[in-house]
Amino acid sequence: MEGMKKLNTSPISGMQELLPLEQAMFNKYKTEIREVFLRHGFLEIETPMIEREEILFAKAGGETEKQIYKVVKTEETAKDADQALRFDHTVPLARYVAEHESDLAFPFRVTQIGRNFRGERAQKGRFREFYQCDIDVVGRNNLPIEYDAEVIATLFEALRRLKLPKILVRVSNRKILSGFLEGVNLNHLSAEIFSIIDHAEKVPKEVTNEKLRALGIGDDFVKLVEKFINLSGEFSEVRDKLEKLGIESEKFNKGIEELGRVFGLLEKLGLAGSVVADMKIVRGLDYYTGTVFETVLEDYRQIGSICSGGRYDNLAELYTDQVLPGVGGSIGLTRLFFLMNEFGLNKEEIEKPVEIAIIPFSEEQIPICLELAQKYRGQEKKVDVVLTDKKLGDKLKYAAKVARFGMVVGENEVETGEYKLKDFETGEEIPA
């Protein structure tokens, strides 16, 4: 019998709330990702969820700014600066690095796994509170391009661990597109064109061309842009085709060279079949300046990008005059988990969180059951002792819900010292 509700007890719309078995699965994924990041030498940090508005609004801009949750100060914190909830990990990281610069070792390999907040319109699969799993490498004054490959390879390995179907990383370099526009004398329209290309996959080709023409671009150039953005595939092929476009721009060439070095290392790292050069990849955020990447599941492209990032020239320019170039990327775990369930991609076995549920046959066996539990816990096992005064059948029903094995302890078992584990999945009984 379920109780009558006195208040609305559902979580606020847009907030993920999971049942224990789902939560265990979610946490398993989070742990897998974290362990991959740590194995790749990333150091964990945590920043507060509440930041000064000044810090957040300095960097937000556009849509994001409207989605920031402001926090009302209490009587006792009234003297504080105005505050709001962080909307990503990058802004707090910039503040953190500016604040603790003299205590950090550079290049700073850093990971942040935690919740962020955006007050967006409610929509299926969009979350207002969501886990992001970020990695970044932040250099002081400079940061070699090799780190771009390390970041991509680390994120790829983390996704691979989730047993996702064929993962494809699409990589480009913003210098190529910038240089291309420079070369065809369209760089005065680069903001507009970047945005059109960024949306090109979501609309029919004609719409993209129409938008380009609306900028007053001649048909020849529209065709050239179309040709450019459709370049995708193995790096060497894309490079050859890019070179045939006849663009004269140092930036363009520099972009190709950088992309080539990143691909060279990615191949060395075993990602050859899983990574393509793709000129449609732009990443809307204007702080990216070099490598940019998005990740899709090849057979589920409709899901969109599940992991993306790129290279930025100066992480914390709004907070400090120290030049801190970096490269980073992020897995949006809350959304990914939701989509994996939606599309049936959850290939991990659902494990019961408890290994053994020990069931005293009657009150008399409670002390010995607690002692047995201590013994198994000492062996790193997850053990529940069912202490309710219900009937044996009810206790077993409870045990089967939370645990893999059940162990009934009655007079007989205590006397003989022979305990048996019942496998709730197979029904088999085995000696404990």
Add this chain to the structure above:
Amino acid sequence: MEGMKKLNTSPISGMQELLPLEQAMFNKYKTEIREVFLRHGFLEIETPMIEREEILFAKAGGETEKQIYKVVKTEETAKDADQALRFDHTVPLARYVAEHESDLAFPFRVTQIGRNFRGERAQKGRFREFYQCDIDVVGRNNLPIEYDAEVIATLFEALRRLKLPKILVRVSNRKILSGFLEGVNLNHLSAEIFSIIDHAEKVPKEVTNEKLRALGIGDDFVKLVEKFINLSGEFSEVRDKLEKLGIESEKFNKGIEELGRVFGLLEKLGLAGSVVADMKIVRGLDYYTGTVFETVLEDYRQIGSICSGGRYDNLAELYTDQVLPGVGGSIGLTRLFFLMNEFGLNKEEIEKPVEIAIIPFSEEQIPICLELAQKYRGQEKKVDVVLTDKKLGDKLKYAAKVARFGMVVGENEVETGEYKLKDFETGEEIPA
């Protein structure tokens, strides 16, 4: 050279922000605690950090209510109910259990480890954002007293794993105090007396007696209360002394009986020397109805309680008409971690987060270094590859900061295939 700040980049006052090595230590403690909870059969859940104000204010009351951070809705969430940040795990748990009751197995052993928020006055060692590590067992309609012992033993084991100096759990049962007041006909003053006893340790004895007298209590009774609250020690001794007080109250006797059962089990669970009955333990929160406990470090009593909790008759009475009795407790990890550092109680070795930093002698060795890194990562090792174009000395300096071992890879090493690990702590070199 440190950069010049353009904005105030310190975290908001009252928010813990750690450097990477401190964070690694903090996370190690968090992991230890979590693993103990899981081994004791507690299931993990997470609730949103933002809740309806209605839910939070229904249960907060008093000081806490003034410390709740309200959240301003954004344009796109304007239609939502009024919202605020959670201030503990108990209120969201009550909502969670009321909401998901039909999907849960009872008794519901549940753990929540996460951040909560209280907008308190800034004060050293007081945090506005802080980790709480909670466990609770929630029953439906009833919950045997044995679970009280399980909860205490689980929390004790978690604290023990942190290698803290002598831990002492002080346990009482609110029914004893309630029954005592009933027996001496002072139950009409129970709220006031509970509060006086709750503060008795923070003031001189005379102040406590003065406060009692101010309630209009006669000298004989003041003496009796004084005698009562000073009862502490081994359970059997305290029980004998309680019985000699000559109180006639069923509740009083019931409290003693419950406390006796809890102690009986705690002794079975090996806590005999670490747990005392102590009539000064009341716990201010009025939802406790039976077992109450606090935990101190015997040689650092000035730190106050580091873990506390108790039994409540009805967790979610404000949200549902289903009766959900429970017992739970919480470790305030952020505060504990701060205090451990203050008092030099941090006995864990500070481990570098990275095991091996691989250092290419020159650019040429980068690819082989990345391959070596992959190999060691495949063996679950935490590996950094130092990809900067700095001098070897600078690379080694960086490596020594983040990693336990360094491995320089030059032409010679590649040729011979003989790699050496330099132990940065001892200076020794060993074959990899």
